[in-house]
Amino acid sequence: MSAQFYNYTAENPQGEEISMSDFEGKVVLIVNTATQCGLTPQFDGLENLYQEFKDKEFIVLGFPCNQFAGQEPLSNDEMVSxxxxxHGVTFPLFKKIDVNGGDAHPIYKYLKDVLPGTLVNAIKWNFTKFLIGKDGKPLKRYSPTTKPESIKKDIEKALNA
Structure with missing residues:
Protein backbone atom coordinates (compact mmCIF):
# COMPACT_ATOMS: atom_id res chain seq x y z
CA MET A 1 0.00 0.00 0.00
CA SER A 2 1.41 3.33 -1.09
CA ALA A 3 1.74 6.17 1.43
CA GLN A 4 -0.73 9.04 1.00
CA PHE A 5 2.10 11.49 0.23
CA TYR A 6 2.67 9.76 -3.11
CA ASN A 7 -0.90 10.53 -4.21
CA TYR A 8 -0.18 14.28 -4.42
CA THR A 9 1.07 16.34 -7.33
CA ALA A 10 2.46 19.85 -7.66
CA GLU A 11 3.35 22.03 -10.61
CA ASN A 12 6.92 22.93 -11.43
CA PRO A 13 7.63 26.60 -12.34
CA GLN A 14 6.82 25.83 -16.00
CA GLY A 15 3.36 24.55 -15.01
CA GLU A 16 4.09 20.84 -15.57
CA GLU A 17 2.44 18.48 -13.10
CA ILE A 18 4.96 16.49 -11.02
CA SER A 19 3.79 13.48 -9.03
CA MET A 20 5.21 12.95 -5.58
CA SER A 21 5.28 9.25 -6.52
CA ASP A 22 8.32 10.21 -8.64
CA PHE A 23 10.18 10.43 -5.32
CA GLU A 24 9.06 7.05 -3.98
CA GLY A 25 11.90 5.30 -2.16
CA LYS A 26 13.70 8.58 -1.43
CA VAL A 27 14.00 10.56 1.77
CA VAL A 28 12.36 13.92 0.98
CA LEU A 29 12.83 17.28 2.68
CA ILE A 30 9.99 19.68 1.82
CA VAL A 31 10.58 23.38 2.49
CA ASN A 32 8.46 26.48 1.89
CA THR A 33 10.90 29.03 0.55
CA ALA A 34 11.22 32.75 -0.16
CA THR A 35 13.99 34.66 -1.90
CA GLN A 36 13.67 37.89 0.11
CA CYS A 37 13.49 36.63 3.70
CA GLY A 38 15.98 36.93 6.54
CA LEU A 39 16.16 33.13 6.41
CA THR A 40 16.92 33.05 2.65
CA PRO A 41 20.58 32.11 3.34
CA GLN A 42 19.18 28.68 4.30
CA PHE A 43 19.07 27.97 0.56
CA ASP A 44 22.84 27.45 0.82
CA GLY A 45 22.47 24.90 3.63
CA LEU A 46 19.63 23.12 1.84
CA GLU A 47 21.73 22.87 -1.32
CA ASN A 48 24.66 21.52 0.73
CA LEU A 49 22.41 18.79 2.17
CA TYR A 50 21.13 17.98 -1.28
CA GLN A 51 24.64 17.72 -2.73
CA GLU A 52 25.85 15.58 0.17
CA PHE A 53 23.00 13.06 0.09
CA LYS A 54 21.47 13.17 -3.41
CA ASP A 55 23.36 10.05 -4.49
CA LYS A 56 21.96 8.22 -1.46
CA GLU A 57 18.29 8.61 -2.44
CA PHE A 58 17.66 12.02 -0.83
CA ILE A 59 15.98 15.07 -2.36
CA VAL A 60 15.00 18.56 -1.29
CA LEU A 61 11.79 20.00 -2.75
CA GLY A 62 11.33 23.76 -2.53
CA PHE A 63 7.84 25.27 -2.50
CA PRO A 64 8.02 29.06 -2.84
CA CYS A 65 5.37 30.98 -0.94
CA ASN A 66 4.52 34.69 -0.73
CA GLN A 67 2.21 34.48 2.31
CA PHE A 68 4.74 35.83 4.82
CA ALA A 69 5.29 39.60 4.56
CA GLY A 70 5.42 39.39 0.75
CA GLN A 71 8.91 37.89 0.84
CA GLU A 72 8.51 35.96 -2.43
CA PRO A 73 7.34 38.69 -4.83
CA LEU A 74 9.21 37.30 -7.85
CA SER A 75 7.54 35.47 -10.70
CA ASN A 76 8.19 31.73 -10.85
CA ASP A 77 10.87 32.17 -13.52
CA GLU A 78 12.56 35.05 -11.66
CA MET A 79 12.49 33.06 -8.43
CA VAL A 80 14.19 30.05 -10.05
CA SER A 81 16.87 32.32 -11.56
CA HIS A 87 22.53 30.30 -3.91
CA GLY A 88 23.53 27.70 -6.50
CA VAL A 89 20.26 25.82 -6.00
CA THR A 90 20.00 22.68 -8.12
CA PHE A 91 17.27 20.85 -6.18
CA PRO A 92 13.73 20.98 -7.63
CA LEU A 93 11.65 24.09 -7.07
CA PHE A 94 7.92 24.21 -7.63
CA LYS A 95 5.43 26.86 -8.67
CA LYS A 96 4.60 29.43 -5.99
CA ILE A 97 1.86 28.13 -3.66
CA ASP A 98 -0.06 29.01 -0.50
CA VAL A 99 0.79 26.94 2.56
CA ASN A 100 -1.95 28.33 4.86
CA GLY A 101 -5.60 29.22 4.49
CA GLY A 102 -8.35 28.00 2.20
CA ASP A 103 -6.07 27.95 -0.85
CA ALA A 104 -3.28 26.02 0.87
CA HIS A 105 -1.73 23.42 -1.42
CA PRO A 106 -3.04 19.88 -0.67
CA ILE A 107 0.49 18.67 0.15
CA TYR A 108 0.72 21.29 2.89
CA LYS A 109 -2.78 20.54 4.20
CA TYR A 110 -1.72 16.90 4.49
CA LEU A 111 1.66 17.61 6.12
CA LYS A 112 0.12 20.00 8.67
CA ASP A 113 -2.50 17.37 9.59
CA VAL A 114 0.05 14.59 10.04
CA LEU A 115 2.71 16.73 11.76
CA PRO A 116 0.90 19.58 13.52
CA GLY A 117 2.91 22.53 14.75
CA THR A 118 3.34 23.74 18.29
CA LEU A 119 0.21 25.61 19.43
CA VAL A 120 -1.26 25.88 15.91
CA ASN A 121 -1.15 23.78 12.76
CA ALA A 122 -0.43 26.71 10.48
CA ILE A 123 2.95 27.20 8.89
CA LYS A 124 4.42 30.03 10.94
CA TRP A 125 6.99 31.41 8.48
CA ASN A 126 9.19 30.73 5.48
CA PHE A 127 11.58 27.77 5.63
CA THR A 128 9.40 25.45 7.72
CA LYS A 129 10.70 21.99 6.87
CA PHE A 130 9.15 18.50 6.72
CA LEU A 131 11.20 15.31 6.53
CA ILE A 132 9.53 12.38 4.79
CA GLY A 133 10.84 8.82 4.99
CA LYS A 134 11.62 6.48 2.10
CA ASP A 135 8.19 4.91 2.66
CA GLY A 136 6.44 8.26 2.10
CA LYS A 137 5.51 8.72 5.75
CA PRO A 138 6.16 12.17 7.25
CA LEU A 139 8.74 11.82 10.03
CA LYS A 140 9.41 15.25 11.48
CA ARG A 141 8.55 18.93 11.23
CA TYR A 142 11.20 21.61 11.78
CA SER A 143 10.76 25.27 12.62
CA PRO A 144 11.78 28.00 10.18
CA THR A 145 14.85 28.81 12.28
CA THR A 146 16.13 25.22 12.30
CA LYS A 147 19.31 25.38 10.27
CA PRO A 148 19.51 22.78 7.47
CA GLU A 149 22.83 21.40 8.77
CA SER A 150 21.17 20.52 12.10
CA ILE A 151 18.81 18.14 10.25
CA LYS A 152 21.71 16.07 8.93
CA LYS A 153 21.54 13.34 11.60
CA ASP A 154 17.79 12.88 11.02
CA ILE A 155 18.41 12.56 7.27
CA GLU A 156 21.13 9.95 7.84
CA LYS A 157 18.85 8.02 10.19
CA ALA A 158 16.00 8.09 7.62
CA LEU A 159 18.35 6.99 4.83
CA ASN A 160 19.50 4.04 6.93
CA ALA A 161 15.99 3.00 8.01
Whole structure:
Protein backbone atom coordinates (compact mmCIF):
# COMPACT_ATOMS: atom_id res chain seq x y z
CA MET A 1 0.00 0.00 0.00
CA SER A 2 1.41 3.33 -1.09
CA ALA A 3 1.74 6.17 1.43
CA GLN A 4 -0.73 9.04 1.00
CA PHE A 5 2.10 11.49 0.23
CA TYR A 6 2.67 9.76 -3.11
CA ASN A 7 -0.90 10.53 -4.21
CA TYR A 8 -0.18 14.28 -4.42
CA THR A 9 1.07 16.34 -7.33
CA ALA A 10 2.46 19.85 -7.66
CA GLU A 11 3.35 22.03 -10.61
CA ASN A 12 6.92 22.93 -11.43
CA PRO A 13 7.63 26.60 -12.34
CA GLN A 14 6.82 25.83 -16.00
CA GLY A 15 3.36 24.55 -15.01
CA GLU A 16 4.09 20.84 -15.57
CA GLU A 17 2.44 18.48 -13.10
CA ILE A 18 4.96 16.49 -11.02
CA SER A 19 3.79 13.48 -9.03
CA MET A 20 5.21 12.95 -5.58
CA SER A 21 5.28 9.25 -6.52
CA ASP A 22 8.32 10.21 -8.64
CA PHE A 23 10.18 10.43 -5.32
CA GLU A 24 9.06 7.05 -3.98
CA GLY A 25 11.90 5.30 -2.16
CA LYS A 26 13.70 8.58 -1.43
CA VAL A 27 14.00 10.56 1.77
CA VAL A 28 12.36 13.92 0.98
CA LEU A 29 12.83 17.28 2.68
CA ILE A 30 9.99 19.68 1.82
CA VAL A 31 10.58 23.38 2.49
CA ASN A 32 8.46 26.48 1.89
CA THR A 33 10.90 29.03 0.55
CA ALA A 34 11.22 32.75 -0.16
CA THR A 35 13.99 34.66 -1.90
CA GLN A 36 13.67 37.89 0.11
CA CYS A 37 13.49 36.63 3.70
CA GLY A 38 15.98 36.93 6.54
CA LEU A 39 16.16 33.13 6.41
CA THR A 40 16.92 33.05 2.65
CA PRO A 41 20.58 32.11 3.34
CA GLN A 42 19.18 28.68 4.30
CA PHE A 43 19.07 27.97 0.56
CA ASP A 44 22.84 27.45 0.82
CA GLY A 45 22.47 24.90 3.63
CA LEU A 46 19.63 23.12 1.84
CA GLU A 47 21.73 22.87 -1.32
CA ASN A 48 24.66 21.52 0.73
CA LEU A 49 22.41 18.79 2.17
CA TYR A 50 21.13 17.98 -1.28
CA GLN A 51 24.64 17.72 -2.73
CA GLU A 52 25.85 15.58 0.17
CA PHE A 53 23.00 13.06 0.09
CA LYS A 54 21.47 13.17 -3.41
CA ASP A 55 23.36 10.05 -4.49
CA LYS A 56 21.96 8.22 -1.46
CA GLU A 57 18.29 8.61 -2.44
CA PHE A 58 17.66 12.02 -0.83
CA ILE A 59 15.98 15.07 -2.36
CA VAL A 60 15.00 18.56 -1.29
CA LEU A 61 11.79 20.00 -2.75
CA GLY A 62 11.33 23.76 -2.53
CA PHE A 63 7.84 25.27 -2.50
CA PRO A 64 8.02 29.06 -2.84
CA CYS A 65 5.37 30.98 -0.94
CA ASN A 66 4.52 34.69 -0.73
CA GLN A 67 2.21 34.48 2.31
CA PHE A 68 4.74 35.83 4.82
CA ALA A 69 5.29 39.60 4.56
CA GLY A 70 5.42 39.39 0.75
CA GLN A 71 8.91 37.89 0.84
CA GLU A 72 8.51 35.96 -2.43
CA PRO A 73 7.34 38.69 -4.83
CA LEU A 74 9.21 37.30 -7.85
CA SER A 75 7.54 35.47 -10.70
CA ASN A 76 8.19 31.73 -10.85
CA ASP A 77 10.87 32.17 -13.52
CA GLU A 78 12.56 35.05 -11.66
CA MET A 79 12.49 33.06 -8.43
CA VAL A 80 14.19 30.05 -10.05
CA SER A 81 16.87 32.32 -11.56
CA UNK A 82 17.49 34.07 -8.22
CA UNK A 83 17.83 30.74 -6.39
CA UNK A 84 20.24 29.37 -9.00
CA UNK A 85 22.35 32.55 -9.33
CA UNK A 86 22.44 33.66 -5.68
CA HIS A 87 22.53 30.30 -3.91
CA GLY A 88 23.53 27.70 -6.50
CA VAL A 89 20.26 25.82 -6.00
CA THR A 90 20.00 22.68 -8.12
CA PHE A 91 17.27 20.85 -6.18
CA PRO A 92 13.73 20.98 -7.63
CA LEU A 93 11.65 24.09 -7.07
CA PHE A 94 7.92 24.21 -7.63
CA LYS A 95 5.43 26.86 -8.67
CA LYS A 96 4.60 29.43 -5.99
CA ILE A 97 1.86 28.13 -3.66
CA ASP A 98 -0.06 29.01 -0.50
CA VAL A 99 0.79 26.94 2.56
CA ASN A 100 -1.95 28.33 4.86
CA GLY A 101 -5.60 29.22 4.49
CA GLY A 102 -8.35 28.00 2.20
CA ASP A 103 -6.07 27.95 -0.85
CA ALA A 104 -3.28 26.02 0.87
CA HIS A 105 -1.73 23.42 -1.42
CA PRO A 106 -3.04 19.88 -0.67
CA ILE A 107 0.49 18.67 0.15
CA TYR A 108 0.72 21.29 2.89
CA LYS A 109 -2.78 20.54 4.20
CA TYR A 110 -1.72 16.90 4.49
CA LEU A 111 1.66 17.61 6.12
CA LYS A 112 0.12 20.00 8.67
CA ASP A 113 -2.50 17.37 9.59
CA VAL A 114 0.05 14.59 10.04
CA LEU A 115 2.71 16.73 11.76
CA PRO A 116 0.90 19.58 13.52
CA GLY A 117 2.91 22.53 14.75
CA THR A 118 3.34 23.74 18.29
CA LEU A 119 0.21 25.61 19.43
CA VAL A 120 -1.26 25.88 15.91
CA ASN A 121 -1.15 23.78 12.76
CA ALA A 122 -0.43 26.71 10.48
CA ILE A 123 2.95 27.20 8.89
CA LYS A 124 4.42 30.03 10.94
CA TRP A 125 6.99 31.41 8.48
CA ASN A 126 9.19 30.73 5.48
CA PHE A 127 11.58 27.77 5.63
CA THR A 128 9.40 25.45 7.72
CA LYS A 129 10.70 21.99 6.87
CA PHE A 130 9.15 18.50 6.72
CA LEU A 131 11.20 15.31 6.53
CA ILE A 132 9.53 12.38 4.79
CA GLY A 133 10.84 8.82 4.99
CA LYS A 134 11.62 6.48 2.10
CA ASP A 135 8.19 4.91 2.66
CA GLY A 136 6.44 8.26 2.10
CA LYS A 137 5.51 8.72 5.75
CA PRO A 138 6.16 12.17 7.25
CA LEU A 139 8.74 11.82 10.03
CA LYS A 140 9.41 15.25 11.48
CA ARG A 141 8.55 18.93 11.23
CA TYR A 142 11.20 21.61 11.78
CA SER A 143 10.76 25.27 12.62
CA PRO A 144 11.78 28.00 10.18
CA THR A 145 14.85 28.81 12.28
CA THR A 146 16.13 25.22 12.30
CA LYS A 147 19.31 25.38 10.27
CA PRO A 148 19.51 22.78 7.47
CA GLU A 149 22.83 21.40 8.77
CA SER A 150 21.17 20.52 12.10
CA ILE A 151 18.81 18.14 10.25
CA LYS A 152 21.71 16.07 8.93
CA LYS A 153 21.54 13.34 11.60
CA ASP A 154 17.79 12.88 11.02
CA ILE A 155 18.41 12.56 7.27
CA GLU A 156 21.13 9.95 7.84
CA LYS A 157 18.85 8.02 10.19
CA ALA A 158 16.00 8.09 7.62
CA LEU A 159 18.35 6.99 4.83
CA ASN A 160 19.50 4.04 6.93
CA ALA A 161 15.99 3.00 8.01
Missing amino acids: ACRLN
